[in-house]
Amino acid sequence: MNQLGAKSANDLRIDVELQTILDPCNICQGQMTVFEAKYNTKIDIYSSGAKDGEKLYELYPNFKIKKQ
Numbered sequence: 001m002n003q004l005g006a007k008s009a010n011d012l013r014i015d016v017e018l019q020t021i022l023d024p025c026n027i028c029q030g031q032m033t034v035f036e037a038k039y040n041t042k043i044d045i046y047s048s049g050a051k052d053g054e055k056l057y058e059l060y061p062n063f064k065i066k067k068q
Contacts, residue, residue, distance in 0.1 A: 016043045023047050 016035075018024075024032065024045065032043050057063060 016041055017046065018043055019046045 018032075024047075032045075035041070036043055
């Protein structure tokens with residue numbers, strides 16, 4: 001911590017950016033909230049605003065999903 005100029009873990013800050021095609025689901029959003037609280041940070045999310053696969057296919061018409 002001394003090398004980073006911090007006296008305690010609370011002085012450390014992590015900058016996080018997340019770029020997604022689809023908006024994060026409720027589970028992922030919850031995990032990000034826990035991460036923000038634990039590491040004293042704020043996650044900036046940049047998303048296309050898609051709520052389902054329709055926007056994904058609009059943005060990437062050649063995209064194919066294989067179901068197994």
